[in-house]
Amino acid sequence: MTTIREIAELCGVSVATVSRVFNQPSTVSREKREVVERVARELDYRPNESARALATKRSGLIGLVWDTDHRRPGWRHPYLQELLIGLKSALSAHGYHLLMLATSGSAALRAVGASLADPVAYVNMTRRHHLGGLVLIDSGSDAPAFAAFAQSGLPCVAVDVAVQGPRATYVTSDNVGGARMAVQHLVAAGHRRIATITGPPHNRPATDRLAGYRAAMAEADLPVPPEYVVVGDFYRPSGQAAMRALLALPDPPTAVFAAGDExxxxxxxxxxHAGLAVPSDVAVIGFDDIELAALVDPPLTTLAQDKAGIGVAAARAVLTMVHGGEPPVPAFLPTKLVVRASVSDGPGSVGAARPPGSLPTGPTPTPSEASECAS
Amino acid sequence: MTTIREIAELCGVSVATVSRVFNQPSTVSREKREVVERVARELDYRPNESARALATKRSGLIGLVWDTDHRRPGWRHPYLQELLIGLKSALSAHGYHLLMLATSGSAALRAVGASLADPVAYVNMTRRHHLGGLVLIDSGSDAPAFAAFAQSGLPCVAVDVAVQGPRATYVTSDNVGGARMAVQHLVAAGHRRIATITGPPHNRPATDRLAGYRAAMAEADLPVPPEYVVVGDFYRPSGQAAMRALLALPDPPTAVFAAGDExxxxxxxxxxHAGLAVPSDVAVIGFDDIELAALVDPPLTTLAQDKAGIGVAAARAVLTMVHGGEPPVPAFLPTKLVVRASVSDGPGSVGAARPPGSLPTGPTPTPSEASECAS
DNA sequence: CTTCTCTTTGTAACCGGTTACAGCGTTCCA
DNA sequence: TGGAACGCTGTAACCGGTTACAAAGAGAAG
Known part of the structure; x- marks a missing residue:
């Protein structure tokens, strides 16, 4: 590895000049700058990032916190891959890299049954590695840990968790607006008895989507009997159980808004299982637009999140703070209604009874046939 | 941030002693060691990783190369999340972290239509950041770039791509064995006309699965007419097209082994679409066990990869090389046959014609009802 | 009582950059 | 023409660790 000292010697200048060529080129005369640049290129010079980080206390790295909760081994982030793509592209545009912090979890927290994310360990990492800031990705039960991070004063931005702190912000979808749009879509299709399957009450997207549901119902002057709000946990079985409960009601809904596609x-x-057809007997609309949504039969009408966009927004927010800016206000990215086939087109067949067994199993529309409409 | 100098002063020892307490505790007398440890704890001392990396030329970081191919925006890694979980847990057990390298891709390579992964850029990163080694995750077309990495002499381990180099190895599933098991399962169910939908010929898992198919067919003394081997690209539409072609044959297969679940x-x-029922008219078996496999109707019988295990194996391999060991031999992790409902139990109904329209649409078995059998 | 070995410790160089500060030569303006 | 202002450059301290080497002291062997 060539060093700036070798370059300095070869060029007959001081190390300070070489360093300036790379950091404040405008302060070096053009001739010296050019010769230094040429020699550096010839020697295939690469600055030693450890030395830079030591001297400047900045490493060019952003920490990524994404701890898997060992109590929920099956849990999967609904759009981690897209999120990472967004994060990566926005960070690389500014020369930053993502450091996936790995700890074995906090024994103390584990003992009390709390989240496995360990704020102390991550704050340590941040200082040890001179990380510019942190991006926090929830694993379903990390909200308390993230709140603690946010208090630390380190720049951090949480995804889908509302945190507050001196240099903290968060980014999420416009869950209220998306949920409202979902319900409006059901109302436009002629439904009046609309139930919802919501998520855990401590989960921010869940409560926001519930709020959007209530708002849209109120706007449409539709009643929301308490039994029309069933709590799930974002996993598929809970949706299944919730639907069973709804269908067992004396006055079952004709449409259901589920707060998550699963x-x-x-x-x-x-x-x-109950012998009802979707959407003719009961319409279903989801939220997230996971890959699976386009593949089930019938393909699921749902609200698509701007998954990569959330990553980009998170990256930008953390970079803003790293560069000394004020914490940006929380971002609520617009969602898109993706119309597929689990809600029928308009008023008409709603509630029409249909004998079980005669479910249509016609050709499944391909995803490309689904129409979209921006929010 | 407290430094070892402050600790040294407070303890009345030299900085060398303090450093040794943390790195070679056995060379320090017990009394000094204990007082240094106590003071360090009281001052909440955290070693400066940049300084350590500078002095030792080791950063405790492993690079992760996972470049998204911009020409295939829809491409998703089938099990990235599980892979990362495995990588992370194995690395954290040894105190390592994962650095996701972000480049904007190589303009030169992009120009010639090659992969977007840029070997040169990543080799640079590795040296600049003192990375111990690299883990290479394919984005569908990175094999050439990975081959170049492997030649660089840096420790690296590729996932699902066969690379060779002085300090390179790879880890993948036992694709040959898994494919063989898949075909054996079909044979045991009474099938004799068994076709396969394979992947791109330059893709290692694809060719291995094809080899396993051929081996099992030969073992069962079954013929493989050339038209029974249809090339796909791992995407769903290609599987659809392939099946159409197979069904249009004068002598169509009664069972199909697809090299990927999609x-x-x-x-x-x-x-x-052709009016045939699965599995009674034609049986289908897949490979991967993606989430979707359990949810389609009928649920897909498939070969499950040990997704997190692949991550763990990759992490162990790279750590072995980082610590100076010889490159481990390529790992081929065993796969598991997951029996669901897209292949019927045994000989009997195979090939029995059945009028279209009378497809059974009974209750979908839940994943927990599927039986598994280790390979 | 030497001499040798082993353990423990300290001194100081070093890793490879950044940057405060000072110095020097020009130019500009009064 | 003196002096301020400015542009460019070099010297050297500094970031916070690691570690080669030397030295001091203790114990063992002769």
Whole structure:
């Protein structure tokens, strides 16, 4: 590895000049700059990032916190891959890299049954590695840990978790607006008895989607009997159970808004088990637009999140703070209604009874046939 | 941030002693060691990783190369999340972290239409950041770039790509064995006309699965007419098209082994479009065990990869090389046959014609009802 | 009582950059 | 023409660790 000292010697200048060529080129005369650049290129010079980080206390790295909760081994982030793509592209545009912090979890927290994310360990990492800031990705039960991170004063931005702190912000989808749009879509299709399967009450997207549901119902002057709000946990089985409960009601809904696609799929399964057809007997609309949504039968109408966009927004937010800016206000990215086939087109067949067993199993529309409409 | 100098002063020892307490505790007398440890704890001392990396030329970081191919925006790694979980847990057990390298891709390579992964850029990163080694995750077309990495002499381990180099190895599933098991399962169910939908010929898992198919067919003394081997690209539409072609043959197969679950799902769709029932008219078996496999109707019988295990194996391999060991031999992790419902139990109904339209649409078995059998 | 070995410790160089500060030569303006 | 201002450059301290080497002290062997 060549060093700036070798370059300095070869060029007959001081190390300070060489360093300036790379960091404040404008302060070096053009001739010296050019010769230094040429020699550096010839020697295939690469600055030693450890030395830079030591001297400047900045490493060019952003920490990524994404801890798997060992109590929920089956849990999967609904759009991690797209999120990472967004993060990576926005960070690389500014020369930053993502450091996936790996700890074995906090024994203390584990003991009390709390989240496995360990704020102390991650704050340590951040200082040890001179990380510019942190991006926090929830694993379903990390909200308390993230709140602690946010208090640390380190720049951090959480995804889908509302945190507050001196240099903290968060980014999420416009869950309220998306949920409202979902319900409006059901209302436009002629439904009036609309139930919802919501998520855990401590989960921010869940409560926001519930709020959007209530708002849209109120706007449409539709009642929301308490039994029309069933709590799930975002997993498929909970959606299935919720739908069973809804269908067992004396006055069952004709349409269901599920706060997550997994639960929506569960709901569709439960409907099928009960001998009901989707969407003719009961319509189902989801949220997330996971890959699976386009593949189930019937393909699921749902609200698509701007998954990569959330990553980009998170990256930008953390970079803003790293560069000394004020914490940006929380971002709520617009969602898109993706119309597929689990909600029928308009008023008409709603509630029409249909004998079980005669479910249509026609050709499944391909994803490209689904129409979209921006929010 | 406290430094070892402050600790040294407070303890009345030299900085060398303090450093040794943390790195070679056995060379320090017990009394000094204990007082240094106590003071360090009281001052909440955290070693400066940049300084350590500078002095030792080791950063405790492993690079992760996972470049998204911009020419295939829809491409998703079938099991990235599980892979990362495995990588992370194995690395954290040894105190290593994962650095996701982000480049904007190589303009030169892009110009010639080659992969977007840029070997030069990543070799640079590795040296600049003192990375111990690299883990290479394919984005569908990175094999050439990975081959170049492998030649660089840096420790690296590729996932699902066969690379060779002085300090390179790879880890993948036992694709040959898995494919053989898949075909054996079909043979045991009474099938004799068994076709395969394979992947791109330059893709290692694809060619291995094809080899396993051929081996099992030969073992069972079954013929493989050339038209029974259809090339797909691992995407669903290609599986659909392949199945259409197979069903149009004068002597169509009664069972199909698809080299990937996505293609298997496409094949099932094509069968349904053609008015055939799965598995009674045509059986389908896949490979991967993606989430979707359990959810389609009928649920897909497939070969499950040990997804997290591949991550763990990759991490162990790279750590072995980082610590100076010889490159481990390539690892081929065993796969598991997951029996669901897209292949019927045994000989009997195979090939029995059945009028279209009378497809059974009974309850979908839940994943927990599927039986498994280790390979 | 030497001499040798082993353990423990300290001194100081080093890793490879960044940057405060000072110095020097020009130019500009009063 | 003196002096301020400015542009460019070099010297050297510094970031916070690691570690080669030397030395001191203790114990063992002769």
């Amino acid at each position: 639960m929506a799929v569960g709901a569709m399964l439960a409907a099928r | 293609m298997a799902v496409g094949a099932m769709l094509a069968a349904r």
